[in-house]
Amino acid sequence: MSYEDALLELLIQVESGRTPPVEALDRLRSLPFTDLGFAKVDHHRELRQGLAEVVYCEGKTSEQIRGIAGALLEKNKGNILLTRAGPEIYSIVNELDGRAVYHPEARAVTVERDTSEPFGLVSVVSAGTADTPVAEEARVTASIMGSRVEVFYDVGVAGAHRLLNYRERLVRSSAIVVVAGMEGALASLVGGLVPCPVIAVPTSVGYGASFGGLAALLAMVNSCAAGVSVVNIDNGFGAGYTAGLINRMVNAGEEDR
Numbered sequence: 666m667s668y669e670d671a672l673l674e675l676l677i678q679v680e681s682g683r684t685p686p687v688e689a690l691d692r693l694r695s696l697p698f699t700d701l702g703f704a705k706v707d708h709h710r711e712l713r714q715g716l717a718e719v720v721y722c723e724g725k726t727s728e729q730i731r732g733i734a735g736a737l738l739e740k741n742k743g744n745i746l747l748t749r750a751g752p753e754i755y756s757i758v759n760e761l762d763g764r765a766v767y768h769p770e771a772r773a774v775t776v777e778r779d780t781s782e783p784f785g786l787v788s789v790v791s792a793g794t795a796d797t798p799v800a801e802e803a804r805v806t807a808s809i810m811g812s813r814v815e816v817f818y819d820v821g822v823a824g825a826h827r828l829l830n831y832r833e834r835l836v837r838s839s840a841i842v843v844v845a846g847m848e849g850a851l852a853s854l855v856g857g858l859v860p861c862p863v864i865a866v867p868t869s870v871g872y873g874a875s876f877g878g879l880a881a882l883l884a885m886v887n888s889c890a891a892g893v894s895v896v897n898i899d900n901g902f903g904a905g906y907t908a909g910l911i912n913r914m915v916n917a918g919e920e921d922r
Contacts, residue, residue: 699736703729706736711743715913716810719902720747722754731757738762738776744809745776748802748902771801771901775809783813785916787908788838790828790855792821792845795870799901800844803866806905807842812912822850828858835859839915840908844901846870849881856890862911864904865895 678684699706711717717737722730730747737745738761745762747754755767755774762776787807791800797818808814817835820828828851835841836859844866845851852865865888867881874880878898885895896903 699740701732701736704733706733706740708737708740711741716906716909717741717743717745719906720745720750722747722750727753727757730754731761734758735761742778744779744811746806746809747774748772748806750774768801768805770798771805772798773802773805775805777809779811781811783808783811785812785839785912786837787812787814787905787912788835788841789814789816789818789905789908790820790835790841790843790851791816791818792843792847792851793870794819796844796846796868799866799868799899800842802901803842803844803905803908806902807909807912810906810909810913812839812909820851821845821847822854825854828854832858836861840864840911842866842901842904842908844868844904845885846878846881847872847875849884852885852893852895853888853890856888856893859892861892862908863890863893864907865893866901866904867895867898869899 675684675689679686679689698708707718720733734747747758749772751772752767755765758774758776759765765774765776767774789800789804791797800818804814804816815834817831838861840862841855841859842864843852843855846868847870849867852863856863865885867878867885869878871880882898
């Protein structure tokens, strides 16, 4: 049964009284996906999790990107996010929907179709300028999920007074993403200053002994600051998504006003 046929059948069942609306809503969460052969596009992730399936572009051909993005734009109603995307991916998506925006530092493409006002507050903090691409991926992700986002870049521990200058603004956050390479100490410092969850992102920035981000990852995992959790090396998307979910829970209902 196709996606459209399954949805139509469910609507008929609700109208006839054979299926209660609450049960129908539960079934909607797992309705069929679009099978493109090379990909099975999960349209109801938007209903289950609040954001349509995010497209990770590395390793996919242009035609695969076109097919997946086209299916999402056709059958989903909310915002669309493609990560690890270059200008050529933007061109493809822009042909499909003129609202596409390319974020070069984040290497992301967004199509914003929800015009609601941003809600809550997610802060993104980075240690150095070289960490900006990963921080930008986190910012774009949290933003496309509806969060209001503030950024505090280049405030690493080599000059901790720069971070302390923004403490009063940081403590108002629902969640904070901290992006740092080298020794990754910034996450512990922020974690000891604020009352909200901190999502730490180790980056592959650093000299040889940083081992491509492994040193920062281990430092963050071993943080003695309570409330610090850690995602994988350079995973700005994962951190931004988690921060967006936390912000949504903290500000439940605000995004619907």
